Amino acid sequence: MSAPTPSPLAIVDAEPLDRQEEVLTEEALAFLAELHRRFTPRRDELLARRAERRAEIARTSTLDFLPETAHIREDDSWRVAPAPAALEDRRVEITGPTDRKMTINALNSGARVWLADFEDASAPTWRNVVLGQLNLIDAYERRIDFTSPQGKTYALRPAGELATVVMRPRGWHLDERHLRADGRPVPGALVDFGLYFFHNARRLVEMGKGPYFYLPKTESHLEARLWNDIFVFAQDRLGIPQGTVRATVLIETITAAYEMEEILYELRDHASGLNAGRWDYLFSIVKNFRDCGRKFVLPDRNAVTMTAPFMRAYTELLVRTCHKRGAHAIGGMAAFIPSRRDAEVNRAAFAKVRADKEREAGDGFDGSWVAHPDLVPIARAAFDAVLGDRPNQKDRLREDVHVTAAELTDIASLHAxxxxxxxxxxxxxxxxxxxxxxxxxxxxxxxxxxxxxxxxxxxxxxxxxxxxxxxxxxxxxxxxxxxxxxxxxxxxxxxxxxxxxxxxxxxxxxxxxxxxxxxxxxxxxxxxxxxxxxxxxxxxx
Missing domain, CATH: 1.20.1220.12 (Malate synthase, domain III)
Incomplete structure (x- = not known):
């Protein structure tokens, strides 16, 4: 059977959507095809490497900092690129999918940053993939509104500061079955990144901002190197100055926790910071150590808070690593959704959110996540109390923190x-x-x-x-x-x-x-x- 004839365009295999031609232009599809040819083979190699590493963990029941990259960790001279003005103050970030209503509410929320999510907060239907891109374009062009079934209209504030968008593409593991190039599905990560970058990079530069990204489910510094190479190529290809892209990496896998400095090093010309999550991080611990015996068994997920000893080790190491290298350290999610009927439930939950954000600010984080606009003022007040007029606390180096390899996986330290x-x-x-x-x-x-x-x-x-x-x-x-x-x-x-x-x-x-x-x-x-x-x-x- 002969190999498929290469096409200069990524091929769409889906029922047409309204206005999809504004997103799936010939030029954009050609850009996706280029990304696919250049970078999908390396993606494939890195996915295979994940499996090899997982097998090694199953054999040894352990992880350690990499000896071959010790020179990067020991070199105190390097720093990531300075943050652009739009990302200097990140004290509150709101997260959510890129549907039309959320796009408006997130930009209006009062948060400094909106994590516009094509990954875990978005089911990757073809409609969500394409129309999510269209919603962002419409928002930048200030031509977006939304009317609910109940007749309520949502629109962007006519004046004032809107949240800065940091877009999260899908993880490397998921292909986009509706777009193919050279007979293969294009990785969803390249689809999400490529369409957003192609349509918005120049527009964002003209707005005084830039194409900013959150990188999910990264498992190694080699995966960070792949992203950096993609950024370099994309900027060259579209004539965008090198270093315009900024990326914040979610340290949400246990293997990445052992390579935080190396990940920042690989992305140092494009790095903005690291983020400390909870559910994906715990998922990664279970996935990697699932057959390594009872000492790696986690209790109920709600019993594993960020104050658990092994989670404290992870978050404090993240803050120290980021600030040592001039990067932002962004804290975890406040996921509470206020009740419309029970004020007492809200009072109790708001108190927990406040305590959590005060702990993060006190630990040295520069900002944190919330899932609902009503939580923005609570998180902002916690960070305002520590930061005052300063945009961040990257000068707080946390040199008191010393974390061993064993402490990051000391699940037994949690008595539950x-x-x-x-x-x-x-x-x-x-x-x-x-x-x-x-x-x-x-x-x-x-x-x-x-x-x-x-x-x-x-x-x-x-x-x-x-x-x-x-x-x-x-x-x-x-x-x-x-x-x-x-x-x-x-x-x-x-x-x-x-x-x-x-x-x-x-x-x-x-x-x-x-x-x-x-x-x-x-x-x-x-x-x-x-x-x-x-x-x-x-x-x-």
Whole structure:
């Protein structure tokens, strides 16, 4: 069979969408094809390297700082490029998908930065991929508005400072099946980056800003090097000055936590900072150490806060690393969604958010994430109290911090055990999130928390780990093992509860059975799926 004839354009294989021609221009599709040919082979090699490293962790049950890059860590002379003015003050960042309503609300929110998310907070339907790009273009052109089904109209503020956009493309593992080049799907990361950069880089420069990115699920400094090479090529290709791009890397994998300085070094001409997350980070720990014995078993996900000793080691090392190299350290997510009916729930949750943000500001972080506009003033007040008129606290070097390799994976330092309620919550949240994701929603309010794909990943991973590690929990006064049979029973009960809660008609109109079946597939299969979103993507319309 002969190889497909190379095309100068990436080929679209999808039903047409309104106004897609404004995004999928011939020039943009040619740019995607160029990115694909130059960089997808290296992407493939790095994905293979992930598998090799994971096998090594399974064999040794350990991780360490890399001896071959010690010279980078020991060289005190290098720094990342100075932050552009638009990213000098990042004390509050709001996150969310790029649907039309969220685009307006995030830009108007009062946050300094909006993480415009094509990754975990966005189900990668073709509509979301293309129209999300269009919404950003419309926002920059100030021609965006939205009217809700209830008749409420949303529009950008006519004056005043809007949040600076930092766009998050998809991770390297997910291909975009609706765009092909040379007979292969183009990686979703290149689609998201390429379309955004092609259409907006010059426009943003003219606005006094630039194309800024959050890089997700990075697992090594070699993956950071790939991104840096992409930035260099893209800037040259479109005639944008080198160093215009800025990237903040999410340290949300356990392997990346051991390579933070090297990641900043590889991106040093384009680096803006590092971010400390929770759910993807815990998911990565389970994924990599899932068959390494009981000492790596995590308790209920809500019991693992950022104050757990191994999480403190991770976040404090991140702050020290960033400030040593002149980069911003950005803290984790406040995911609470205010209740419209229960003021007491809101008061208690707001107090927890305030304490969390005060802790981050006190630890030296330069900013932090929130999921809802009502949390912006709370986070801002916490950082204002520490920063005052300063844009950041990068001068606080945290030289008191000394973290060993073993401390980053000292799961046993957390004195908490898995519980039956934790198992039930994992099943409940997993089914409810996956059902919404299959309908095209990536950011979903569940039990007053804004959940995204990382939530489902840690939920199903913990179920898998607890079964395979022989975990026991207390239920109805008895000690019972966590087994596939128990999980199936809990899942069946949850499905019945949802049917009762929603009513038969709404239940039938949803994707509940598919969500139930997929959760059990990725939680119970002997072969652990690297990402839940890979089999889930095959079910997306």
């Amino acid at each position: 055990e898995p519980t039956f309620e934790g198992l039930r919550n994992a099943v409940q949240v997993g089914i409810r999130y996956i059902e919404a994701w299959l309908r095209g929603l990536g950011a979903v309010a569940i039990f007053n928390l804004m959940e995204d794909a990382a939530t489902a990943e840690i939920s199903r991973s913990q179920i898998w780990q607890w079964i395979n590690a022989g975990v026991e929990v207390t239920h109805e006064g008895r000690t019972v093992p966590v087994t596939a049979e128990l999980v199936r029973r809990v899942a069946a009960e949850e499905l019945a509860a949802v049917r009762e809660e929603t009513g038969a008609e709404a239940f039938a109109a949803g994707r509940w059975q598919q969500a139930h079946d997929l959760l059990l597939q990725v939680a119970l299969d002997e072969d652990y799926a690297d990402f839940l979103t890979l089999p889930a993507y095959e079910l997306l319309d």
